[in-house]
Amino acid sequence: xxxxxxxxxxxxxxxxxxxxxxxxxxxxxxxxxxxxxxxxxxxxxxxxxxxxxxxxxxxxxxxxxxxxxxxxxxxxxxxxxxxxxxxxxxxxxxxxxxxxxxxxxxxxxxxxxxxxxxxxxxxxxxxxxxxxxxxxxxxxxxxxxxxxxxxxxxxxxxxxxxxxxxxxxxxxxxxxxxxxxxxxxxxxxxxxxxx
Amino acid sequence: xxxxxxxxxxxxxxxxxxxxxxxxxxxxxxxxxxxxxxxxxxxxxxxxxxxxxxxxxxxxxxxxxxxxxxxxxxxxxxxxxxxxxxxxxxxxxxxxxxxxxxxxxxxxxxxxxxxxxxxxxxxxxxxxxxxxxxxxxxxxxxxxxxxxxxxxxxxxxxxxxxxxxxxxxxxxxxxxxxxxxxxxxxxxxxx
Numbered sequence: 001x002x003x004x005x006x007x008x009x010x011x012x013x014x015x016x017x018x019x020x021x022x023x024x025x026x027x028x029x030x031x032x033x034x035x036x037x038x039x040x041x042x043x044x045x046x047x048x049x050x051x052x053x054x055x056x057x058x059x060x061x062x063x064x065x066x067x068x069x070x071x072x073x074x075x076x077x078x079x080x081x082x083x084x085x086x087x088x089x090x091x092x093x094x095x096x097x098x099x100x101x102x103x104x105x106x107x108x109x110x111x112x113x114x115x116x117x118x119x120x121x122x123x124x125x126x127x128x129x130x131x132x133x134x135x136x137x138x139x140x141x142x143x144x145x146x147x148x149x150x151x152x153x154x155x156x157x158x159x160x161x162x163x164x165x166x167x168x169x170x171x172x173x174x175x176x177x178x179x180x181x182x183x184x185x186x187x188x189x190x191x192x193x194x195x
Numbered sequence: 196x197x198x199x200x201x202x203x204x205x206x207x208x209x210x211x212x213x214x215x216x217x218x219x220x221x222x223x224x225x226x227x228x229x230x231x232x233x234x235x236x237x238x239x240x241x242x243x244x245x246x247x248x249x250x251x252x253x254x255x256x257x258x259x260x261x262x263x264x265x266x267x268x269x270x271x272x273x274x275x276x277x278x279x280x281x282x283x284x285x286x287x288x289x290x291x292x293x294x295x296x297x298x299x300x301x302x303x304x305x306x307x308x309x310x311x312x313x314x315x316x317x318x319x320x321x322x323x324x325x326x327x328x329x330x331x332x333x334x335x336x337x338x339x340x341x342x343x344x345x346x347x348x349x350x351x352x353x354x355x356x357x358x359x360x361x362x363x364x365x366x367x368x369x370x371x372x373x374x375x376x377x378x379x380x381x382x383x384x385x386x
Contacts, residue, residue, distance in 0.1 A: 003326045006198045007227050007319050030379060032202045034372050036318060037333055041370040045378060052382040064301065091384070098335070111259055111336050119307040120335070120356070123314030127231060128202050131322075135198045142232055142315075144293065144308060145301050157384045164304070164311070179236040181229050188225055188242045191250060193286075193347045 001135035010130055011176025013139025014076060016083040019171040025136050026086060029169065032132035033125035039097040039117050045125045048089040048155055056087055058154040059166060062146040077143040077168070084168035089155060090126055091163050092118035122164045129167065139172035196326040205321055206367025208330025209272050211279040214362045220327055221281060224360065227323030231315040234292035239309050240316045243284040243346050251276050253345050254284070254357065259336040272334045272359070279330075279361030283320070284342065287313045288352045313355045321358065330363035 030047055038044065050056055060081035065072045081087070095108040098117035110116060126142060133140045143166040151163045225242055233239065245251055255276035260267040276282055293308030294300055302308070321331045339354040348354055380386050 001198050003196050003198045003201045003322055004223075004227065007230050007323065010230075010232075012232055027375065028199070030375055032199060034375060034378065035202050035205075037205075037207055037321070037370075039335060043373050043378070046380070046384075047378055048380045048382070048384055050382055055382050067295075113339055114307075114310060114335075114355070117310065117335060119304065119310040120314040123311040124318045124333075126311075127315045127318035128322075130232070131198055131319075132202065144234060144304070144311070148303055155384045161384070182238050184222065184225055184229065187229060187238065187240060188244060190244050191247045191346075193243060193349065 006131045006135050010134040011139070011178060012141040013170075013172040013174070013176050014080045014141050015173045016080065016085070016139060016168070016170025017173045018083070021085050021138060021169055021171065025138065026088070026169065028136060029088070029129050029132045029138075032128040036121070036124040036128050038121040038124065040101070042096040042121070044093045044096045044118050045122050046091040046093065046161060048091060050087040050089060051085065055154060056081060056084075059087055059089070059151055062150040062154065063143070064145045064147065075145060077141055077145070080141055080168040083173070084170040086169045088129070088167040088169060089151065089163055090122050090165045090167060091157060091161050092122050093161050094118055095160065097121045118162070119164065126165060126167065133169055137171065138169055139176065140167050140169050142167060201322045201326050205325040206369065207332040208363045208365065208367050209275050209332055210364035211275055211330060211359060211361035212364050213278065213280065216281050216329065216361055220329060221360070223327055224283070224320045224323045224329070228316040228320040231312070231319050233312040233315065234308055237291040237312070239288045239291040240313055241286040241288065241352060243286065245282040245284060246280065250345060251282050254282060254342055257338040257341040258334065259338070270336060272332055275332060275359040278364070279359030281360040282357055283360055284346060284357040285313055285317055285355050286348055286352045287355050290351070309353070310355065317356060324360060328362065329360055330367070331358040331360060333358055
């Protein structure tokens with residue numbers, strides 16, 4: 001699929017058909033993630049490919065409900081977990097991205113005021129992955145509103161690594177809608193802020 | 196360009212030609228960036244497009260110097276900010292991604308979620324640039340507070356990262372990637 005078509009037509013998909021997704025497609029998605037750039041090529045990303053229904057249920061239980069002023073509603077991503085055949089859990093090794101060369105001996109020193117860049121680097125990979133999935137005819141949704149510490153227990157993630165996001169993958173059962181984007185003029189300025 | 200081809204063949208470019216980059220090309224890469232998904236569609240990203248040569252030099256001076264044999268030398272990317280005709284600085288509005296509308300954090304990573312969303316947009320931007328024949332390099336080792344001063348970024352936002360944008364002066368080298376088997380597990384971590 002042509003790049004710009006993929007970028008503009010990718011949608012967050014929260015319900016999937018019962019069609020299976022084979023390992024070859026999952027590998028293509030992960031291969032796309034692996035080619036993302038990263039801080040000093042540290043590649044802090046790690047991926048857990050979850051197909052085991054029990055583990056998927058365990059992960060679904062970590063999703064936060066949405067608290068409204070008068071009620072609590074289920075996480076809109078919950079439906080994805082009852083239908084997706086695969087969940088890719090994106091994890092990161094901490095203390096690598098953003099760290100000075102040679103550190104990481106327990107006293108990590110970071111280069112910038114942002115500290116650890118694991119959120120940034122994993123997202124570079126995730127964007128490649130959602131685009132690649134779309135090009136393969138698969139739907140995804142990037143989920144962040146869940147109890148990551150509980151998810152780490154479900155998966156047995158060791159110290160020094162963190163779960164960043166949950167990415168269900170499946171064949172879309174609906175088209176997905178495009179949430180409106182801000183106009184470029186609202187988010188782009190020239191040479192100085194506010195100009 | 197095919198999406199998978201773009202993903203695999205994009206390289207970090209640190210030398211640029213002085214050839215001009217027109218506004219249409221800049222709009223193409225920004226348009227791609229803003230089609231990225233974001234937390235609750237908050238779109239916390241903001242882009243400063245810098246053409247002014249003096250500003251580009253000032254920005255290049257904020258790059259972290261690297262110590263080689265007891266001498267502090269310029270970051271390899273610093274020259275690129277002066278060579279390339281355009282620099283795109285990616286900022287983020289704080290307190291949006293990862294937070295509820297009442298300002299309370301949703302996750303243990305709420306304070307960093309702007310980094311995640313900014314990167315989703317940045318990846319689209321560098322892929323789009325590659326597809327139209329332009330080079331980029333995502334630079335993070337610089338004094339973000341100084342850049343914020345230079346660009347007059349308000350306190351509710353922060354400078355995240357920046358890239359030169361221009362025609363590549365070299366091919367770019369392939370940084371070796373870990374094997375998929377080194378970064379993938381099945382069902383449980385480490386399996």
